[in-house]
Amino acid sequence: MDWTQKVVDSRVEDGSRHQRYPAGSPNEAEIKQYARYLPKRCEIGVVMGMTPELRNIAVQHCDLLVSIDCSAASIETYKDWLDPAFRSKEQIIHGDWNDLEAFLDKKPGFIVGDGIFGNIHPLENYMPLLHSIRLMLDNGGSFITRQCLMPEEVVSDNQWSRSTLLQAFRSGKIDEAEFGLSMRLQGYVNQAYDQKSALLDNKKVFACIESDHQEGLLSKREYEIIHRYFFQGINTIPTRSQWEGALKQSDFFYESHAIKGKQWYAWYPVYHCKASIE
Ligand SMILES: C[S@@+](CC[C@H](N)C(=O)[O-])C[C@H]1O[C@@H](n2cnc3c(N)ncnc32)[C@H](O)[C@@H]1O
Known part of the structure; x- marks a missing residue:
């Protein structure tokens, strides 16, 4: 297990104020970017991982939020970082993203995560996961993620x-x-x-x-x-052409608007992917 308590704790700047160090975690500008791409409202939304900044925005766009993470340390640390007003709307699953389909009875309106594919290796394992995300979203839903690229x-x-x-x-x-x-x-x-x-x-x-x-x-x-x-x-840190090639091969249509202000925005952009163009 890579996401040990030590790894999770190193990212926390101030636990009592639910604050983490930027860049490894999405900051306000990046969360705004995620929010721009989220559907206004849907029945089910999925967060891959326990990223608290993302769960707190995603929960406001769905009736039920399903958050999936395989690390007990991440779940234990961040489960209470969701605004108490929204906790009854969240279901946390201790599981593997590769079993995504088994966790969902209905197709979600969106699937989001922060840096998901950095955790997927080798590169060949991108395709089955992208394929399963795409299958879940062929009802017009959105897949949104920050993706770390090697410049x-x-x-x-x-x-x-x-x-x-x-x-x-x-x-x-x-x-x-x-x-x-x-x-x-x-x-x-x-x-x-x-x-x-x-x-x-x-x-x-x-x-x-x-x-x-x-x-x-x-x-x-x-x-x-x-x-x-x-x-x-x-x-896994693919180049832009490797990553976008995998998205195209999975039949995703994607967009990514570069925001300005921080050096990592250029190589850690937020992608919005859809299974079809409306
Ligand atoms: C989403 S990633 C990126 C971290 C992110 N920038 C953050 O700090 O919020 C980290 C999380 O993904 C989880 N994770 C990695 N691979 C996974 C998998 N195959 N299935 C479920 N969770 C996974 C880890 O346990 C960890 O909590």
Whole structure:
């Protein structure tokens, strides 16, 4: 199980105020983007994962919200982060997204999640899950997700490394959230990312971060900021063409409007996918 209590806790900035670190979690601007794509109202809505920021907006667009997550730690930590006024409308399922069809008696009006497909590996496993989501939504429903992409310039430029990002952070060009998440996902591509399979080995990433800190290349503050995005599992991070190719192959029509203001918006966009055009 990749989503351990330690991994879940590292993302929480202030538990008593239900606040998490941005970039790893969707911020207000990104939630607005999700809300733009949600249908006004429907009977059933699905959230893949326990992302509290998303559940709190999604629940206002449906009569019943079904939230599905395979991590007991995520469920335990976030189950009470839904506004109490909406809790009676939510059903939480401790289960695997690959069994999606078994959890739903009726087709939902939407299925949403935040960074779902980063958790699906290898890349070949994208198709069966995309196919099952599409099947559930062939009544005109929407699939909405932030999808983490590997920027082409990061993989094509073999000089790309932590020093590019460290320089940007130390000169004030990027903020803590921009620095922390991109160091984990892009800072160590040469050591931990396989371009062909699109797999990032986070064990390798954090081993590099550990030794960089020991050697004094990363300050204590920089080390702590990156650990807000701590993970030890494998992520699939496709390029834009790999991801959009998979959407097309699954017969999804998609749109994604780039918003401005944060460095990660360009490579972690919100996608709105539909099984057919109205
Ligand atoms: C949706 S992802 C992305 C995290 C997101 N940015 C956040 O912090 O809210 C993380 C969640 O997905 C869950 N997850 C990963 N793979 C899963 C699967 N195959 N079935 C169900 N839940 C899964 C994990 O347990 C974890 O709680």
